[in-house]
Each structure stands twice: as C-alpha cells, then as structure tokens.
Amino acid sequence: MKAVTIKDVAKQAGVSIGTVSRVFNGYPDISESTRKRIFKIAKDVGYSPNLAARTLSSKRQKTIALIFNDLVYTPKTTMPMSILNGVYDYTQSKGIEFAFYAVTTQKQKQKSFEQFCSERNVSGVILQGLHVTDPYYEQLKTTKIPTVLIDMYVDNPYVGSVSTDNVAAAKDAVSSLIKSGRKNIDMMNGSYNATVSVWREQGYHEALEAAELPPNSSLIQYANYDEQIARLMAKQVIEQDSTIDAFFCASDLMALGVIKAAQELNKRIPEDIAVMGFDGIELGEYVTPSLSTVSQQPYQFGQEAGKLVMELIDKPTLDHVLIRHVPYKVITRESSD
Structure with missing residues (x-):
C-alpha cells in the first residue's frame, strides 16, 4: 500500500502543501476552522507527520x-x-x-x-x-x-x-533477607505484562542463585500490585507451606497485604515471616510493624x-x-x- 503523504492531505483539503505544513508546525496565521479540518482529514487518511524532524526544524x-x-x-x-x-x-x-x-x-x-x-x-x-x-x-x-x-x-x-535499576534493587533487597537468615523466600510479584515485574523477578532469581538457594516456581505469585489480592494469595501460600520465612514483594501495597495475611494467621513479623516491599511509600514508615522496602525517587x-x-x-x-x-x-x- 502506498504511503499517505502531505500532498494527499493538501489535495483532499483543497489547500496548498505549504498550508498543511504550517498547520502541523503550529503557525498562528491559520484559521482554527482550517486547522481542525486539516487535522481531521489527516486522521481520516492515516497521515502522521514526522514529529521528530518537525521539532528539530521548527522554532x-x-x-x-x-x-x-x-x-x-x-x-x-x-x-x-x-x-x-x-x-x-x-x-x-x-x-x-x-x-x-x-x-x-x-x-x-x-x-x-x-x-x-x-x-x-x-x-x-x-x-x-x-x-x-x-x-x-x-x-x-x-x-x-x-x-x-x-x-x-x-x-x-x-x-x-x-x-x-530494578534488577539490581530487587537482588539487593532479597540478598538482605538472605543475610538475615531467611532461606525459603516467596515473591509476591505484580503482573505478567509489566516490564518492571519481569526485572524485579530477575533480581529475585539472581539473589537466590548467588546464595545457592534452589529456585521454586511455586514461590512466585502475581497479585497485580493490589493489596487485597496479595493478602488473599499470601494467606493461601502460608497455609500451604509452613516453611516460608520471608516475602519479597514487588510493591509496598502488596507488602502491606502480606503483613495483614500473616497477622491474620497469627504469624509473628519478622520472627516467623519477614516482609520486604518495593517503592518506599511514606505510609510504610508508620504502619506496625514498619515496612522494610526499596526506596525509589519518583520525583x-x-x-x-x-x-x-x-x-x-x-x-x-x-x-x-x-x-x-x-x-x-x-x-x-x-x-x-
């Protein structure tokens, strides 16, 4: 299929190529009605200007x-x-x-x-x-x-x-749990289709590998970064496997859900189960127990x-x-x- 050009837009709009160019470059000497009409025609015919080149050449x-x-x-x-x-x-x-x-x-x-x-x-x-x-x-x-x-x-x-650096941060966070004596660490991850989830899971695996701890796919859940889903999943996991001694969570909100689940099952934190979050939300400092986390700088x-x-x-x-x-x-x- 032949690519749509600025010439095609100009022809259908009944204006010159220069007028179409001035519209896309934001010149003020074009009436609002003409501007809207040209944008609509461009949309209808599937024409999109090269904004990178346009920005470089425009003042x-x-x-x-x-x-x-x-x-x-x-x-x-x-x-x-x-x-x-x-x-x-x-x-x-x-x-x-x-x-x-x-x-x-x-x-x-x-x-x-x-x-x-x-x-x-x-x-x-x-x-x-x-x-x-x-x-x-x-x-x-x-x-x-x-x-x-x-x-x-x-x-x-x-x-x-x-x-x-999500891979390095996750690896450091899980390594800190391992250094504190934790050996059966669950990961409460976010979602399958989020790049950041993939990166943080990679860091989790790298920390386990560095400590020569065997990976276990059953120790990874996906709670879609939702506190309540994480709470329900964590309760199920803890009830099924009494040897879990820590959770690494891909967000602080999910970590809060895990803490609630552990408390509902009368597990002591951190004595029975340690919890590490990720994000550094302000609330984490004030909950009980206060939340260990990877602190980011979103600003x-x-x-x-x-x-x-x-x-x-x-x-x-x-x-x-x-x-x-x-x-x-x-x-x-x-x-x-």
Whole structure:
C-alpha cells in the first residue's frame, strides 16, 4: 500500500502543501476552522507527520506531554503525582510547555500513538504505566517521536528509558533477607505484562542463585500490585507451606497485604515471616510493624524524564538507546529486622 503523504492531505483539503505544513508546525496565521479540518482529514487518511524532524526544524514553542496509561487513584501511594510534579517542575524551570493526558488500553486501540501526538502538536512524550500487551508498545518500536518511557524499555533510539535499576534493587533487597537468615523466600510479584515485574523477578532469581538457594516456581505469585489480592494469595501460600520465612514483594501495597495475611494467621513479623516491599511509600514508615522496602525517587524520575526527552528532541542519538537509572536505597525496618 502506498504511503499517505502531505500532498494527499493538501489535495483532499483543497489547500496548498505549504498550508498543511504550517498547520502541523503550529503557525498562528491559520484559521482554527482550517486547522481542525486539516487535522481531521489527516486522521481520516492515516497521515502522521514526522514529529521528530518537525521539532528539530521548527522554532516554535516546544511542548512535552506526560501520558499516564490506565491511571488508577490509590490513596496509599503518591508515586504518579510525584512523577507528574517532577516533569512539571522541570518544564517550568526551562520555559517548556507542559501537557498532561490519561489514556487507557481501549483508547490506544482507537487511535495510534502517532495520531494521538500529531493531533496535540507535541514535541516529545513521557509515558508511564504502559504494558507490553498495549498497542502503543508495539508502535513505539518504530516511532520517530521523541519519547521517554518510565519503568520500561523499547529497542528504538528515539525512545529513551528512566527507571530504578530494578534488577539490581530487587537482588539487593532479597540478598538482605538472605543475610538475615531467611532461606525459603516467596515473591509476591505484580503482573505478567509489566516490564518492571519481569526485572524485579530477575533480581529475585539472581539473589537466590548467588546464595545457592534452589529456585521454586511455586514461590512466585502475581497479585497485580493490589493489596487485597496479595493478602488473599499470601494467606493461601502460608497455609500451604509452613516453611516460608520471608516475602519479597514487588510493591509496598502488596507488602502491606502480606503483613495483614500473616497477622491474620497469627504469624509473628519478622520472627516467623519477614516482609520486604518495593517503592518506599511514606505510609510504610508508620504502619506496625514498619515496612522494610526499596526506596525509589519518583520525583527524580519525572525530572530525569524531562531532561532525557529534551535531549531526544534537540539532538537524538541514533546509534543506541538512552537509559537513565535513578538511585535507590534498601531500607531495613521492623518487618525484616
């Protein structure tokens, strides 16, 4: 099938190629009715301009869009808001326009990543919460829109990545449990289709291997980062295997669920079962027992993502993917002390 060009859009709209170009480059001398009509025609015929090239050649105001996928309000964690604040503060300090959007997997099926960005005239994108099964994930493998993923990696030099070194952090967390004498460590993981879950599970396995502890697939559950699901799963696991002496959880919320399950079964924490979380939510310091965790820096995620997407906009490095790791810290508290 022949690729749709700017010439095709101009012909169908009954305007010059220059007019279409000025619309996509954000020039103010185009009427709003013409602008909307051209964007609609472009969408209908499947035309998306090369936003990376357009941004490099244009002197117009740059706009960074932060897009959250499947955003769910969870009162016990402030991570999404901290990331948003980090991006916003960075853009304001640099005089860059900022836009925020929320999408769902269903919305991704209705409009491609290129179309979504084209219609909103953004220079670069920061994406949080994407799953490997989402339509945008596959489209990001070939996009030329400057994009930064948080807690995810795509092999495309136009798409950078910002995260904790999740493999190393998980390995350090599990190793701390092993050093405290734990030998039968369960992992309460998140979801199969989350890259961060894969990374943290890899770190869990590496820690066991380094300590010469045999891996056991039955000691891994997937609670979808949900506190109540983790509580129910942990109760079942503890009842079935009395030798489990620790849980490494891929999120603090799931760790809170595991603590509840252990307490409901009259298990002492940490004497009978130690619990280690991941994220460093503020609540973890104040629950009883206080929660051991891997402390992340979500505000710094936003700051680094803003810096990285501007690097990709201003001067893309086309021979390799740019990756930034934000420092973490394993904090030992009462739940594993």
